Amino acid sequence: MKIVVLAGGLSPERNVSLSSGTMIAHALKRLGHRPALVDLYFGLEDPAGPLEACFDQPVPDRWKQVDPQAPDLEAVKAARPGESPSQFGPGVLELCRQADLVFLALHGACGEDGRVQAAFDLMGIPYTGSGYVGSALAMDKDLTKRLVAPLGVKTPQWKRADYTDRDIDRLTSTTPVPCVVKPVASGSSIGVSIAHTKKELHAALVEGLAYGGQCVLEQYVTGREIQVAVLAGKALPSIEIIPSDGFYDYENKYQPGAAREVCPAPIPPAWEQAVGQAAVTVYQALGLAVYARADFIVDQGGTPWFLEINTLPGMTPTSLVPQEAAAVGMDYETLCQTIIDESLKARQGSR
Missing domain, CATH: 3.40.50.20 (Rossmann fold)
Structure with missing residues (x-):
């Protein structure tokens, strides 16, 4: 082809x-x-x-x-x-x-x-991948949470903030810390900050102006960072992310050795089932197709807290979806061919 x-x-x-x-x-x-x-x-x-x-x-x-x-x-x-x-x-x-x-x-x-x-x-x-509606919904972290929260998928408390520099002091005083500050529509953890203090929150909001002054202020949930790919409507084995320093930011994601990634994640079968089902629920709720990757924090009790879902997840040398596919015996070439085959099915009638 x-x-x-x-x-x-x-x-x-x-x-x-x-x-x-x-x-x-x-x-x-x-x-x-x-x-x-x-x-x-x-x-x-x-x-x-x-x-x-x-x-x-x-x-x-x-x-x-x-x-x-x-x-x-x-x-x-x-x-x-x-x-x-x-x-x-x-x-x-x-x-x-x-x-x-x-x-x-x-x-x-x-x-x-x-x-x-x-x-x-x-x-x-x-x-390849999802259509335009599902892609647009998944890109907006606020809309995604609004759609999946009523379906029983737990997600940290959040609020969307559209702000200018004049609103930063008010947002800083009214937002509980610790919290996570995320651009509404961005990926690879670009522009994401964890604010443990009001001073850090203020600085994160100032930084967020460079990303359009549109962010999600999200409750900080502690636990293990678990991510799950969905391929052709089915969850692949989960992967646990353990950064060597700080959180799983842009540098830790793409520099070899900056984070330890364990797949399958060393979690009990019941936790694996819960996080996989949550990922599939989000995938279906947004009308996604072919493949995606959902990000979670799993707390000490095994409850998965949904953070976001990516409709075109990375396929770099350090990316997670290829690692999850490898855990079920699917090499990189087979993964790419599967994405092609499933995408052609999804696009039937497009020409």
């Missing part, structure tokens, strides 16, 4: 996405497919050239390792030639029309939030 692997984009998670895309493209090549790895935002180096040739180019390795720092998006914008406001770089849509499938290796805004999926639906371009 001719498959465009779409990565990068204009998102704080573009470096993670480029790493995921590189790994996926290499796997597709080993499977006998004809992948074309493309940066959504920068597009084709020669958009006027023959598109067919893009599917026979070697897969570059320069993006394989995730940079330890999130990208400077203003610098990314400045590096793209021209002044087009489009999120699609030169030749991207034209190439996607030529493909049998687009494998979405995008993470974060404009990729995981449903906008690319909606554009492809309108154009009849098949793609």
Whole structure:
């Protein structure tokens, strides 16, 4: 199959996405497919050239390792030639029309939030993962919690805050600590802070202005960090995350050795069943498809507290979904092929 692997984009998670895309493209090549790895935002180096040739180019390795720092998006914008406001770089849509499938290796805004999926639906371009509605709902941490809390899925108490610098003192005085401050629509723990004191909360809210001043202020729940992937509607074995220092932030997620990851998680069978069922409940409630990864804190009594769900989870060298698939005997190539097969089923009738 001719498959465009779409990565990068204009998102704080573009470096993670480029790493995921590189790994996926290499796997597709080993499977006998004809992948074309493309940066959504920068597009084709020669958009006027023959598109067919893009599917026979070697897969570059320069993006394989995730940079330890999130990208400077203003610098990314400045590096793209021209002044087009489009999120699609030169030749991207034209190439996607030529493909049998687009494998979405995008993470974060404009990729995981449903906008690319909606554009492809309108154009009849098949793609991997969930559709635009489920993607948009899952990207919004507040909406996700509103939908799943009535279904018996426990989630820490929270409130959404849309604020400016004039509201920070009020929010600081009225929000109990400890708490977690999260951008409403972001991933890879970018912009996430744990505030144990009012001073830390104030600082976190100031930092949050850089992410649009839209956040979720969430009750801090102590316990073990357990994550569960759902593949084709079924939970994979859970994985426990044990950071070497601090919490599971951007650096700990993507730098080898920064966190210990144990899969299957060393938890009692009853806990495993509870966290797996909670993940599937969230997946179904949001109308997700193909695959996703849900994040939980499991307390001392074995109760899973749902935090968020990711519809295009990472596929980097240190990512969790491939590790969970490996725990049931599924290697990286088979995982990618399964995502392709399930996605084609989900997109039946899109053309």
